[in-house]
Every structure is written in structure tokens, then in C-alpha cells.
Amino acid sequence: xxxxxxxxxxxxxxxxVIPGFGLTMGLTVAWLCLIVLIPLSTIFLRAAGLxxxxxxxxxxxxxxxxxxxxxxxxxxxxxxxxAVFGLLIAWILARxxxxxKKLVDAAVDLPFALPTAVAGIALVSLYAxxxxxxxxxxxxGIRVAYTPLGVVVALIFIGLPFIVRSxxxxxxxxxxxxxxxxxxxxxxxxxxxxxxxxxAIAPALLTGFALAFARGVxxxxxxxxxxxxxxxxxxxxxxxxxxxxxxxDYPGATAIACVMLVASFSMLLLVNMLQxxxxxxxxx
Amino acid sequence: MTRAAAxxxxxxxxxxxxxxxxxxxxxxxxxxxxxxxxAFAKGWPMFLDxxxxxxxxxxxxxxxxxxxISVPLNCVFGVVASWAITKFEFRGKSxxxxxxxxPFSVSPxxxxxxxxxxxxxxxxxxxxxIAHNWKVIFAVPGIVLATVFVTFPxxxxxxxxxxxxxxxxxxxxxxxLGESGWQxxxxxxxxxxxxxxxxxxxxCNARAMGEFGAVSVVSGHIxxxxxxMPLHVEILYNxxxxxxxFAVASLLASLxxxxxxxxxxxxxRFGYHQAxxxx
Amino acid sequence: xxxxxxxxxxxxxxxxxxxxxxxxxxxxxxxxxxxPSGSGKTTLLRMIAGLDFPDAGHVLFDGVDMTxxxxxxxxxxxxxxxxxxxxxxxVADNIAFGLxxxxxxxxxxxxxxxxxxxxxxDLIQLPDLGHRYPAQLSGGQRQRVALARxxxxxxQLLLLDEPFGALDAKVRKDLRRWLRDLxxxxxxxxxxxxxDQEEALELADRVVxxxxxxxxxIGTPREVYDTPATPxxxxxxxxxxxxxxTIAAGRxxxxxxxxxxxxxxxxxxxxxxxxxxxxxxxxxxxxxTLPILVGAAxxxxxxxxxxxxxxAQPIEFDVSGPxxxxxxxxxxxxxxxxxxxxx
Numbered sequence: 001x002x003x004x005x006x007x008x009x010x011x012x013x014x015x016x017v018i019p020g021f022g023l024t025m026g027l028t029v030a031w032l033c034l035i036v037l038i039p040l041s042t043i044f045l046r047a048a049g050l051x052x053x054x055x056x057x058x059x060x061x062x063x064x065x066x067x068x069x070x071x072x073x074x075x076x077x078x079x080x081x082x083a084v085f086g087l088l089i090a091w092i093l094a095r096x097x098x099x100x101k102k103l104v105d106a107a108v109d110l111p112f113a114l115p116t117a118v119a120g121i122a123l124v125s126l127y128a129x130x131x132x133x134x135x136x137x138x139x140x141g142i143r144v145a146y147t148p149l150g151v152v153v154a155l156i157f158i159g160l161p162f163i164v165r166s167x168x169x170x171x172x173x174x175x176x177x178x179x180x181x182x183x184x185x186x187x188x189x190x191x192x193x194x195x196x197x198x199x200a201i202a203p204a205l206l207t208g209f210a211l212a213f214a215r216g217v218x219x220x221x222x223x224x225x226x227x228x229x230x231x232x233x234x235x236x237x238x239x240x241x242x243x244x245x246x247x248x249d250y251p252g253a254t255a256i257a258c259v260m261l262v263a264s265f266s267m268l269l270l271v272n273m274l275q276x277x278x279x280x281x282x283x284x
Numbered sequence: 285m286t287r288a289a290a291x292x293x294x295x296x297x298x299x300x301x302x303x304x305x306x307x308x309x310x311x312x313x314x315x316x317x318x319x320x321x322x323a324f325a326k327g328w329p330m331f332l333d334x335x336x337x338x339x340x341x342x343x344x345x346x347x348x349x350x351x352x353i354s355v356p357l358n359c360v361f362g363v364v365a366s367w368a369i370t371k372f373e374f375r376g377k378s379x380x381x382x383x384x385x386x387p388f389s390v391s392p393x394x395x396x397x398x399x400x401x402x403x404x405x406x407x408x409x410x411x412x413x414i415a416h417n418w419k420v421i422f423a424v425p426g427i428v429l430a431t432v433f434v435t436f437p438x439x440x441x442x443x444x445x446x447x448x449x450x451x452x453x454x455x456x457x458x459x460x461l462g463e464s465g466w467q468x469x470x471x472x473x474x475x476x477x478x479x480x481x482x483x484x485x486x487x488c489n490a491r492a493m494g495e496f497g498a499v500s501v502v503s504g505h506i507x508x509x510x511x512x513m514p515l516h517v518e519i520l521y522n523x524x525x526x527x528x529x530f531a532v533a534s535l536l537a538s539l540x541x542x543x544x545x546x547x548x549x550x551x552x553r554f555g556y557h558q559a560x561x562x563x
Numbered sequence: 564x565x566x567x568x569x570x571x572x573x574x575x576x577x578x579x580x581x582x583x584x585x586x587x588x589x590x591x592x593x594x595x596x597x598x599p600s601g602s603g604k605t606t607l608l609r610m611i612a613g614l615d616f617p618d619a620g621h622v623l624f625d626g627v628d629m630t631x632x633x634x635x636x637x638x639x640x641x642x643x644x645x646x647x648x649x650x651x652x653x654v655a656d657n658i659a660f661g662l663x664x665x666x667x668x669x670x671x672x673x674x675x676x677x678x679x680x681x682x683x684x685d686l687i688q689l690p691d692l693g694h695r696y697p698a699q700l701s702g703g704q705r706q707r708v709a710l711a712r713x714x715x716x717x718x719q720l721l722l723l724d725e726p727f728g729a730l731d732a733k734v735r736k737d738l739r740r741w742l743r744d745l746x747x748x749x750x751x752x753x754x755x756x757x758x759d760q761e762e763a764l765e766l767a768d769r770v771v772x773x774x775x776x777x778x779x780x781i782g783t784p785r786e787v788y789d790t791p792a793t794p795x796x797x798x799x800x801x802x803x804x805x806x807x808x809t810i811a812a813g814r815x816x817x818x819x820x821x822x823x824x825x826x827x828x829x830x831x832x833x834x835x836x837x838x839x840x841x842x843x844x845x846x847x848x849x850x851x852t853l854p855i856l857v858g859a860a861x862x863x864x865x866x867x868x869x870x871x872x873x874x875a876q877p878i879e880f881d882v883s884g885p886x887x888x889x890x891x892x893x894x895x896x897x898x899x900x901x902x903x904x905x906x
Contacts, residue, residue: 018371018456018468020469024368025372027364028369031364032365032384035432035436036384036387036433038402039399039402040386042401042407043401085304088303088307089307096300096301098301106548107308107544110540110544111312112487113487113540113547114316114536114537114540115494115496115513115533116392116514117494117496117514118319118533118536118537121517123315125526131318156311160312177647180614180641181641181643181647181649182649183634183635184614184639184640184641184713185635185660185664185712185713186635186636186661186716187635187660189292195660199652200649200650217391218392218394220496220500238392238393239393241393241394241501242393242500245397250406254397254401257397257398260394261394268386
């Protein structure tokens with residue numbers, strides 16, 4: 001988050017000579033309320049209108065619980081995979097020189113820039129039984145498309161840049177002398193990595209993980225094509241919302257959306273706390 | 285200086301780079317490649333057909349229209365909000381910034397749902413809209429609203445740190461020399477933030493054109509009327525028109541590539557360093 | 564433990580950092596590597612440490628060839644200019660690090676490690692700071708912790724890379740003295756790198772003066788000060804006045820004027836004459852002295868430092884007695900000089 005905006009706080013609290021506070025602040029708050037806060041509040045108000053029992057009946061129904069399990073479970077798994085490989089990619093980008101490095105560095109942002117629907121059809125095309133990769137896995141008995149595994153694959157694609165971009169600057173900043181110090185004290189390369197480097201980048205890694213996870217839970221476009229979308233088996237929570245909307249089951253949709261919002265905001269809080277932890281740690 | 289002690293053996297390095305490259309090729313490169321391969325699987329004529337037939341053209345027009353509305357709106361908002369936040373002191377700045385960032389953490393489907401709950405037939409304003417014969421949901425205004433919501437923070441979160449870093453000195457100097465607020469903004473602030481602004485607009489546009497989940501919920505999928513390009517891709521795909529779907533998708537993928545290139549150019553040549561905080 | 568450096572060379576691209584350097588450190592010695600930046604002193608230190616490897620030459624510890632042995636296996640302690648403390652670990656954990664990364668069979672018991680840490684905290688005079696984090700310490704404290712960390716593994720050699728460079732003057736002076744005391748107590752062979760000659764001369768048993776990848780002179784502080792081997796050493800260490808002279812028939816002359824200075828062993832031809840500000844006496848402008856024009860004077864210690872000019876060249880010298888007025892022509896009698904033939 002943009003903690004830097006509070007950089008001016010320690011300056012003396014004198015009245016600013018710059019004009020426009022009233023206008024810009026007013027516009028900002030008005031716009032924020034109109035576009036973000038009021039619309040978001042509809043979820044909570046509607047959900048509240050259901051009463052607790054009503055809320056539980058639709059928001060925590062067996063079908064909903066299956067959907068949560070799938071969404072959260074696959075997002076977690078994908079974020080774990082990305083934590084490992086994202087760290088590796090951040091490492092080679094921050095530490096090594098190799099041909100095409102600049103290209104790779106730019107390419108890491110592809111999942112950010114590519115529309116989710118495009119990613120969705122591309123991935124299902126690759127991993128379907130007659131797809132380029134799917135056809136190689138089929139003889140091994142591994143089915144990816146239309147299974148939870150497919151969802152995980154899609155979420156790996158989506159979440160990768162979060163980890164890489166979170167860890168990369170921290171790795172680059174970590175000076176070489178700390179690693180050399182560990183070496184002179186007798187540490188092997190692996191010990192240096194696990195006991196000196198990893199703890200130093202832990203906050204950044206966790207932040208990236210949380211972001212990838214949060215994104216994965218709510219992801220729709222890239223997942224909807226490759227998931228099986230069968231209720232209780234391979235139906236992600238966002239799809240359940242859409243299905244209920246199409247059936248005009250507004251309460252059902254609202255309740256599930258409410259659960260998802262609560263989860264999102266919790267992740268947001270977690271990320272903010274992690275960033276505060278990181279800021280405290282990096283004070284020299 | 286070669287730091288011989290603080291690095292892996294040459295073999296170790298090559299193995300790590302190799303693993304990284306394979307992973308990226310598998311998860312990043314292949315999906316991109318398959319889009320273009322499938323788009324041209326039946327040759328140029330089929331490709332051109334797919335992207336020029338009326339529904340596709342309507343989808344392209346709608347996508348461009350939505351972007352043309354939401355990007356400038358959010359651009360203006362971003363600048364206004366950044367001015368309010370970085371040029372003045374007040375309590376609750378962090379809260380305000382967090383609130384601006386909210387749309388980032390909301391699932392796209394939920395983003396669409398909230399506007400259905402407000403403007404849909406059973407929504408708060410539903411009856412009132414019907415009475416006035418205005419359509420928001422299942423019509424273009426709804427799509428614009430959902431897109432504005434989803435891309436709300438993009439420009440703001442690029443230029444708030446930028447303007448915070450640049451401080452107020454330039455603006456205060458200009459004001460003390462007699463420039464009005466407006467003049468100060470045009471002559472002093474805007475030149476300072478132009479690359480950050482461009483960067484934010486670039487990202488905002490990419491997301492606005494590519495948004496799927498939120499738009500899918502509010503659009504009603506009416507061919508030729510309320511389909512953006514991503515929605516059109518979905519429709520074609522569900523009808524097993526794979527070449528058509530990938531053809532339109534390839535246009536979007538090209539947009540993504542152009543975005544990446546411009547983004548990199550901005551980062552390399554103009555030394556614009558985005559304050560990379562949480563995305 | 565003794566160290567032998569034999570003809571060490573290292574290039575970084577086209578730049579020759581070390582050009583065939585040979586030297587010996589005796590057991591228990593406190594050796595200083597002194598020189599300007601780019602002289603190769605840090606490169607040499609890192610080669611001794613095993614953090615970098617030479618292109619040619621050998622490094623021997625007690626006669627054993629260590630040239631290809633990596634740093635982790637050399638049993639050295641290294642102190643970095645910017646401390647390189649592990650920010651996420653407490654002071655106690657930092658100090659214990661070298662002991663905790665040992666292979667299981669060599670690792671001391673937890674209680675022993677704790678005892679050793681406590682011992683070292685006492686040694687560095689920070690007994691109550693074990694649970695603090697590096698960010699909570701001052702620069703001087705951090706450097707002491709870095710030292711304790713390096714000593715924890717009972718190294719056979721202590722290497723310090725400009726250890727006080729990041730500290731301010733007062734802290735630096737205090738820590739200097741403390742380090743020398745520590746060395747005397749522990750008797751550990753130590754090599755430290757500095758560009759501050761005052762520091763080197765104050766602390767070291769012997770000083771190695773380096774310039775452009777070569778050793779100019781090795782000697783005690785006294786030796787390099789009183790009998791510099793090369794013009795570079797003479798100019799680098801202490802304050803020096805340099806004058807061009809000509810040697811002919813065993814006598815030195817400046818611009819045709821003979822000087823009363825010993826010239827034993829210097830061949831005829833052009834030479835450089837170096838003398839220090841305190842190696843001159845002010846007197847009348849008579850033959851055998853340097854003809855100078857007196858300029859401004861300022862108080863220095865118990866006497867005066869006088870600025871003068873020898874033709875156009877600025878000269879500085881010390882006097883204890885009264886100083887003549889500005890513009891006076893005088894003669895400087897040189898009591899002790901260094902002469903270096905110009906090749």
C-alpha cells in the first residue's frame with residue numbers, strides 16, 4: 001500500500017498555501033462513496049436483511065461449502081506452488097545475468113496484462129485431453145482440464161507475478177556482504193540461504209503469497225473455462241454466485257458474495273499487517 | 285567484483301536458471317503461443333472473417349467505448365485524489381488510501397453483483413429505472429459502471445506514491461509566485477507526473493478492455509449490443525467456434541503484449557521507477 | 564598462526580588489482596594493509612579470507628596451501644566495514660551463528676554455545692544487549708558485535724576490512740584503542756585494511772604500504788615513517804616536502820645551490836629530496852641551506868607551522884621559536900632527508 005503518502009506527516013503542521021483542498025477532497029470522497037462504498041454496502045445490507053438463519057442457510061449451504069473448499073483450496077495450493085517457483089524466478093532475475101533476462105523480466109507481468117478470458121481459453125486448450133499438454137499427460141492417467149487440478153493450473157498462471165514482484169526488489173536490496181559474512185562463519189550455501197536470506201525476505205514472500213491467494217479465491221475468467229463447473233465437485237464460488245444470479249436467487253448470491261468479501265477484506269488486513277512488519281524489519 | 289564466495293557454483297546457477305525458464309515457458313509462454321496458433325489454425329481468411337463479422341465488430345466497438353469512458357474518468361479521479369492526499373495534511377490518509385484500493389481485493393463477480401443489486405430489476409433503484417425506462421443492467425451503462433469500479437484504483441495507486449515522493453515544494457513555489465491552483469497543476473504538477481500518469485493509464489486501459497467477470501454479470505450477453513470483446517470470446521468458445529474465439533482473443537493478447545512493451549519502455553528508457561508496493 | 568602470501572596476482576577485466584604480491588605475517592602479529600583506494604589492499608584481504616580467488620600465486624596458513632580452499636573452511640574471522648550483521652537475528656543469535664551452523668558432530672551443546680556468547684558479550688563490554696536487534700544498536704556497538712561474532716568460532720586468523728570506516732571520529736578513536744587491547748589479550752594473528760595512515764601507524768606491529776597492486780614497503784610504523792623505501796611511501800605516510808635536486812660528485816644541489824645533506828649511496832643524476840616539516844631548522848640565507856621566502860604562520864602544538872615558498876613551490880616546516888615576518892628571505896637547514904633517485 002502507499003505508505004509513502006504519509007511521508008509529509010512529520011513536517012510542521014502549517015497551513016498549506018496550495019489551493020484546492022476542499023474541491024479535490026470533496027470530489028475524492030464523493031466519487032469514492034458513489035462508485036465504491038455505496039455499491040459495496042449493498043452486499044452487507046442485503047445479507048443483513050436475510051437474518052442470521054437465512055444467511056447461514058444459503059451462505060453456508062452444502063453446495064456453497066463445496067464451492068468455498070474448492071476456491072480456497074485451489075487458491076492455497078496454487079499460491080504455494082507460486083511461492084516456490086516465484087521465489088526461484090525472483091532469485092534468478094535479481095542475482096544472475098543470462099541472455100534474454102530483460103525479456104523474461106518483462107514477461108513476468110503477462111498475467112497482469114492479459115485479459116482473464118483469453119488466459120482461460122488458452123489454458124483449457126492446452127490442458128484438454130487433445131491439447132498440447134493434455135495429450136502428453138493423458139497416457140499417464142493425469143487429467144487436468146475440467147478437474148480441480150485445472151483450476152490450480154489456472155491460478156498458478158494468475159498468481160505468479162504477485163510473488164515475483166513482491167520478492168524481487170527485496171532480494172536485490174539484500175547486500176552481498178551478509179552472505180559473505182555467513183560464508184566466513186562456516187555456513188554452507190544452503191545454510192546461508194535458509195538461515196540468512198530466507199528470513200530476510202520472509203515478509204515479502206508472505207505478502208506475495210497473500211496477494212496471490214486473495215486473487216486466486218475470487219478469480220473467474222481464467223478459471224471458468226478449465227474448471228468442470230459441476231456443482232459439489234468442480235464449481236468455484238464465483239461461479240456459484242453467477243449461477244444463482246441467473247436463477248434470480250438474489251439472497252443466495254448475496255450471501256455467498258458476503259462471505260467472499262469478508263475473506264477478501266481479511267486478506268487485505270493481513271497484507272497490511274505484513275507490510276507494516278516488513279517496514280519495521282527493514283529499519284536499519 | 286566477482287563475489288566468488290557468495291554465489292552458487294556455475295552448475296548450480298545453470299540448473300536454477302534452467303528450472304526457472306522451463307517453468308515460465310510452461311506457464312507463461314505456452315498459453316500465449318497457443319492463442320495465436322489457434323487463431324490462425326485455419327489460415328488468414330478465417331481469421332479476418334472472425335474479427336470483422338458484425339458481432340465481433342460491435343464487441344470491439346463496445347470495448348473501445350467502455351475503455352474510452354472509464355479510463356479518463358479514473359485518470360481524473362486518480363489525479364484529483366492524489367492531489368488531495370499528497371498536497372495536504374489531514375488525518376485518516378491511510379484509511380482513505382486503503383478505501384481507494386478496495387476494488388483490487390474484490391472478486392470481479394462480486395463487483396458485478398453489487399451493481400445488479402443496485403440497478404437490477406430487484407435492485408434498490410430497479411423500479412425507479414423501469415418507471416423511467418432507463419436500462420443500466422443488461423445495458424451499456426451497467427458495463428461502464430462495473431468497469432469503472434474494477435479499474436478504480438489503477439491510476440491513483442501509481443501517482444499517489446509518485447506525487448508523495450515529489451513533495452510540495454514545486455507547487456508551493458509556483459503558488460507563491462502568483463499562479464492559481466489550476467495553473468500550478470498544469471505547469472508544475474502535470475509535467476512532473478506525466479510518465480507515472482502514462483504508466484497508470486496503460487495499466488488501467490489493459491484492465492478496462494480485458495475485464496471479464498464483472499462485465500459478464502451485468503451485461504446480459506446480448507450479442508451485438510452488450511458484449512465486450514472478452515464476453516464475445518466466451519460466447520464463441522461456448523459455441524465451439526474455436527477459431528473465432530481465438531481470433532478475437534488474439535486481438536486482446538496483442539493488446540496485452542503492446543501494454544507490456546510500452547510498460548517496459550517506460551521503465552527502462554525514462555527511468556520511471558514505479559513504487560512497487562502491493563498490487 | 565603464520566600467513567605466507569606468495570606472488571599473488573588478480574585481474575578484474577583489464578584492471579590489475581594485484582600484481583604479484585608477496586608478504587609474510589608472523590604468528591600473533593597485527594598487520595596493517597595501508598594504501599589509497601585502488602591499491603589492492605581489500606582484494607588482498609579477500610584473497611586471504613577465501614572470499615575471492617587469485618589468478619596466480621599461493622596463500623599458505625602455517626605452511627598449508629589454502630589457495631583453493633573456500634572461505635567457510637579456512638577458520639577465519641572476518642569483520643566488514645558495514646558490519647554485515649543479520650538484521651533478523653538478535654545480537655546473541657548473531658554471535659552464536661558460526662557455532663550453530665557447524666556440522667552436528669562439531670557443534671557444541673546449546674548450553675556451551677550460550678556460555679560462549681555470554682563470554683564474548685563480556686569481552687566486547689555489552690553484557691546486557693544479547694536480546695537486542697542490530698537495528699537498536701549504535702554503529703560502534705554493532706561493530707563490536709560483528710567482532711564478537713567473528714571471534715566466536717575461535718578463528719586462527721582475524722581479518723578486518725576498514726572496520727571503523729563507517730563510524731564517526733570519536734567512536735573510531737575509542738574503538739581503535741579497544742581493538743589493540745583485545746588483540747594483545749588474545750594474541751590472534753590479525754590483518755586489517757585501512758586507508759587511514761594514522762590508524763595504521765597507531766595500531767599495527769608492521770605496516771604494509773600498497774599502491775596500484777604492488778607492495779611499496781613493509782616495516783614497523785617507525786620504519787616506514789623514518790626510512791621510507793620509495794617516494795610514494797615517503798609522501799603517503801606523514802607530511803612531506805618534496806624538492807627536485809641534482810646529485811653530482813656526492814653532493815646534492817637545488818637549482819645550482821649546494822645543500823648540506825648526506826648523500827651516501829645515491830648515484831649521480833636527478834633525484835627527489837623529501838623532508839618532513841620537523842626536519843628543518845630556520846636560519847639565515849647562507850650556502851648549504853634551502854633559500855625560502857617566509858609566508859604565513861599558524862600555531863601548532865607548542866610551536867609554529869610556517870608556510871613558505873621555495874621559488875614557486877610551497878614548503879611547510881615547524882619552528883619552536885619566534886617566527887620571522889612575512890616576506891623575509893631565510894635559509895632552511897635540513898637535519899634529515901630522504902633521497903630517491905629519479906629513474
